[in-house]
Amino acid sequence: MRKIIVSEFLSMDGVMQGPGGPQEDTTGNFAYGGWIAPLGDEQMNQQLGKIMAPPYDLLLGHFTFNIWASYWPNQQGTIAEQFNKVTKYVVSGSQVELSWENSVLITGDIITEIKNLKAQNGVDLLIMGSGKLVQALLAANLVDKLHTFTYPIILGGGKRLFEAGSQAYEWQLTDSLISATGIIMATYQPKGDVRTGQVSED
Template identity: 55%
Template sequence: MRKIIVPTFMTMDGVLQAPGGPEEDRSNGFEWGGWQFPFWDEQMNNNPGKIMATSFDLLLGRRTYEIFAAHWPYQNDAIGEIFNRINKYVVATTPIDMSWKNSILIDKDIVNELKKLKEQDGPDLMVWGSSRLMQTLLAHRLVDVLHTWTYPITLGKGKKLFEEGTQAQRWKMTDSEVSAKGVIFASYILDGEVQCGSFAPQEASEAELARRQKWQRE
């Protein structure tokens, strides 16, 4: 069975839109494209490199696929060699140019097709960018591994990793590191259901009971 792995760059307030440059994604008037650039250094190259040293295929949403297809076929570096060689599974419900070598369209019954894809033999499926696709994956509990780079900035607007519809799940941290510029890298795997408890005393005060009743009426 294949795992779905999501590596993502995000701000402290969870924004993942257009980390790499101003023209990457200006949708909804987003004006902070390239926010990742000032924090990038040699240390920041290491973790993505380790993640992509494993065997994987790409799983992409339409917009990220179009960004990648306009860039990577024209690159001769190590990442370009990998991306051009492997399969690219593309989730899209509108017409799209699929001429990039080894591209495979998923355009109907998306969730079931993704479940079938996971059940197949083959390399794991890695999702870069693709914020809309991420929402679908998180809403249907299809993500197995998260790698996050959290940058020490807040933007206040933009597409986010965890939007409304994300399912309640518990995650276990398996690795972490902080860069010299304050970027926090962390890896997580699924770790069962969310567990809750309470620090409240066993017997609530009359004031606390009154507060609860008041809030229920509001």
């Protein structure tokens, strides 16, 4: 069975929109595109490299796919080579132009289709960006591992990973590191239902 692994760049207030560049995602007049660039460092690069080192296919929402499909085929380097080579499963409620090589459309009953994809033998499925897709997968308990890169920035507005309606769930921290520029890099696995109790003086 394949695992679904989510990796996201976040601000301290949970915004995930447009981390890579000014024109990446300006939806809602978002003015801070490229907010991760000034704080990136070698520790962050190494941690991201570890996540992307094992074999993987990409699982992407159509919005993120369209951004990437216009960028990565024109780039060179290790990441571009990987992204161009791997199979890219594109989740959309409508038809999407699949000009990027090795792209496959997932539509219809998306959760059922992803469950079927997850049940296959093969490499793990890596998700980056794709906020709405990640939210749907979290609600369906289909995420096996969550990597977050939380930057010491408050953006005040924009698309957030955990919007209202996110499912209550407890996660177990399995790895953590803080970079020299203050990026909190954490890895979580699902643990179970939220537990409650009474805080006492002891």
